[in-house]
């Protein structure tokens with residue numbers, strides 16, 4: 001296996017950030033998505049392309065570098081966050097890496113994602129690793145706390161050491177077509193983030209139409225988002241392939257018009273290694289290999305790593321072990 005040749009996507013520090021642009025209502029009017037066409041295209045992704053057996057371990061290791069290892073639960077505690085960070089330091093058991101011939105590789109998730117209250121805990125637990133902490137800091141998951149409070153939350157998370165801020169949008173702005181209000185809020189969040197990267201969560205399962213998803217994506221990118229993200233993980237419908245297509249195609253269009261590369265983060269309900277590989281195939285087909293890097297692609301996922309480690313072990317030994325061998329937290 002040629003694992004050593006696989007670029008495990010070190011963070012790209014030369015990447016040009018999105019400076020933000022004016023809200024272009026003329027462009028907004030051109031945006032249309034056809035749900036059935038998206039569904040047809042989405043249904044071909046997992047079937048036409050499957051990763052060949054000998055490449056699977058390399059792809060799975062690469063998938064790990066895209067994970068925002070996440071815990072966003074009401075019963076989160078410092079202890080749980082510390083255990084999650086320990087997992088981020090060593091996402092795959094050393095004997096599995098050794099068996100795969102990958103023991104020399106640095107494989108770490110893209111970030112650890114927590115509520116604001118645990119940013120400091122995570123920053124301390126990840127010291128020396130270079131793994132950034134992402135915070136959901138804006139009245140997550142509804143995003144309906146007072147606007148000023150949310151801005152203060154963002155500033156507090158950045159001050160505590162978060163390098164990425166995942167911000168939920170107010171869905172009613174989209175449902176009412178109030179693009180200016182959405183734009184103004186996102187612009188203010190971007191400003192509050194400073195050097196930290198802004199990831200905007202659309203809550204796509206609550207936006208009613210694919211055209212709304214696409215328009216909300218464009219507004220967030222125009223306002224200066226570094227990433228657009230599907231879901232909080234708390235909506236009834238979370239990341240899926242057809243919605244991903246709507247967002248990815250807007251990323252492509254935005255890049256064609258502005259030259260700026262925006263990251264994509266499907267989140268919520270992605271828990272199987274096989275699904276992760278399908279999302280990666282989708283990115284490769286629609287945006288090309290360049291987008292398969294941690295500064296342009298992430299999975300928001302709480303349990304995906306467990307399944308990936310299981311599959312890697314199977315790949316290395318031909319056997320599956322029980323889930324408790326790969327405890328998450």
Ligand SMILES: O=C[C@H](O)COP(=O)(O)O
Pocket residue numbers: 070072231232233234267268269270271300301302303304
């Ligand atoms: O952004 C991440 C999501 O909250 C994680 O969702 P999940 O628990 O379904 O993987």
